[in-house]
Amino acid sequence: MSDHTPGAVLFCSISSRGQLNPLLTIAKELAARGRSDLWFASDATVRPDVEALGGESPIRFVDLGAPIRRVTPSLWDDAAYAATTSPSRWRGYVAFIRETLDVESFTEKYRALDAEVARVRPSLMVVDAATVYGIEVAMTRGIPFVLSVPYPLSGLFLPRLPKSYPTPFSGLPRDMTRGQRIRNRLFRARFLTLPFQRGVAKQAMAFVESRKKLGIVNPTGDVGARIDAATAIFAYSVFGLEYPFPVPDKVRMLGAVVPPLPEAPGDDGLRRWLDERESVVFMNFGTIARPSAAQITALVEVARRLGPDRAVLWKLSEAQRELLPPERLLPDNLRIESWVSSQFDVLAHPHVRAFVCHGGGNSVSEGLSFGKPMVVLPLWLDCHDLAVRVADSGAGLAVPDTGLADAAAIGDRLARVLDEPGFTERALSVGRSLREAGGAPRAAELIAEYADRVAVTV
Structure with missing residues (x-):
């Protein structure tokens, strides 16, 4: 018996708008084309957004419970917000990692999604790159998945970037002065110290241990393993705006994801x-x-x-x-x-x-x-x-x-x-x-192609 429902596509994202909105638009495009068996897993607060998508085919909502406060910046207290928006690029990044390493909430979301995936049995998952539990469920269950990257693609590929490339989160330009090149090398080197930063080491160790207990196939959360396992990687920009660097063929630069307009004709x-x-x-x-x-x-x-x-x-x-x-x-x-x-x-x-x-x-x-x-x-x-x-x-x-x-x-x-x-x-x-570059229509075409390809082979 197959582990997948032929053609079923499950979207998965945290409820932060930056991650969520491109996937809502792409899901709506698929529904408008009459694609059946569409599902959208997210926090309970997203239900109205999914139910409002309409289209020729309904998109069924998968409720994963309340948002995780520590990975939802709009819910942070002022201290967490101030730390992550520090004028120091490095301190802000470390504060972000420290804030979002929430072992208990990750475990809860992973189990909730894993149970729903066992029920829906999708042929393909389309997962926001920051929705870590979604990626891990797909990898552990062996379900083909598309990574959705709404931030600069170079941020995902940080471990594989050329040494001369502006390090993600540094705010450094493509054409650097000698001083900026030195700063770039130093900033890149600081990532090696991340596991030893105050408040990170203990949480990171607990995170790995909890993932091992869950049977996750990528317990350390290695980004390279996620890149290699993905069927495709969608980025919502183009090279020329994003600084070019070598990428595998699975990367699709789709440009802006924009719905049919007017989106709100009643205003x-x-x-x-x-x-x-x-x-x-x-x-x-x-x-x-x-x-x-x-x-x-x-x-x-x-x-x-x-x-x-x-x-x-x-x-x-x-x-x-x-x-x-x-x-x-x-x-x-x-x-x-x-x-x-x-x-x-x-x-x-x-x-x-x-x-x-x-x-x-x-x-x-x-x-x-x-x-x-x-x-x-x-x-x-x-x-x-x-x-x-x-x-x-x-x-x-x-x-x-x-x-x-x-x-x-x-x-x-x-x-x-x-x-x-x-x-x-x-x-x-x-x-x-x-x-x-194609935007939402091209994304919908590719998702349908990937899902149908899986449906033929299972």
């Missing part, structure tokens, strides 16, 4: 507002960033300096809005929304002239796919790498750490991006490459 009020303004800057710093009062004050001043001829649309959560100056002090050209029904629809609007963001992988690829030049205020980890990639591509500018709460530093860069046509020209060029 007429915001569309009318955009229609009525000739030049709009869109600001959105994702679901993780927690701008300080000083940063928020600086961004309000940036908007003020742009007025009255240019408007600013700023997506800012209710919690962060409490840090705003009194409403009477806000400039008339600034519109603040706690929720925007579709970032895609906003970025696609022809009157949006630039995008100011935190440098997350999805935000960068989405903004550039619509030809919007960018100003990046990098938040943490891979955001520093993406910021220099945007700058190196000529499609935008990055704000240095010292300028993240400086209205002049941000505003001067934004003025350049808006006024110098070369930035828009490069953004349009990069955007064409991101769209031509």
Whole structure:
């Protein structure tokens, strides 16, 4: 008897939006094509997102319980957030590893998913690269799987990168000065010390022991083993924006993952507002960033300096809005929304002239796919790498750490991006490459091909 249900595809992701959103869009594309036997495993909070996907075929939700607090940055306390967003790239990375090594929660999620996989018996799994328990279930059960990588692909391939390549999470550019090359070598060498960092060694040992007890075939969590075991690796960028390096044939650079537009056709009020303004800057710093009062004050001043001829649309959560100056002090050209029904629809609007963001992988690829030049205020980890990639591509500018709460530093860069046509020209060029890579439609084609191939052989 086969261990797989012919053709069944199971998506798996943690509930953090950066990891989740590309897979939701790809799953929706498959459902719209009438692909049957689709499943989506995630935290309980994701159920409404999956149920809203619709399509010719239903996508069945697999409930894995409450989100793991320690791997869900939006749930972190202020101390954990501050540590992982440290100005020191290395200290921020170590703090992230220390925070996310949660043995008990990993074990709970692994067992829950393993039981559901035994029930569903998928032919193929499509797993977010940060959803470690999903990868381990697939590898241990021998189920073919696709790795979804929504951050720079080089971050996954860190152990196999050429020595001269900018080390992931360093924020170093492709063309380095002599001093930067030395810093790059030192930063790469520090990864050898990671198991000995305070608060990491004991947790890492417990993690390996727990994985051995679960019978996981890759108990040390070796990244190279995951790369080798994957049927395919999906990255949502293109070489040229991502710095090139040697990759196996299984890597698919798919560009931006964008749903059919308009994604939210009922949002007429915001569309009318955009229609009525000739030049709009869109600001959105994702679901993780927690701008300080000083940063928020600086961004309000940036908007003020742009007025009255240019408007600013700023997506800012209710919690962060409490840090705003009194409403009477806000400039008339600034519109603040706690929720925007579709970032895609906003970025696609022809009157949006630039995008100011935190440098997350999805935000960068989405903004550039619509030809919007960018100003990046990098938040943490891979955001520093993406910021220099945007700058190196000529499609935008990055704000240095010292300028993240400086209205002049941000505003001067934004003025350049808006006024110098070369930035828009490069953004349009990069955007064409991101769209031509295939996005969600190409991902859906490949997943169907892989799943059908397995179905024939089992």
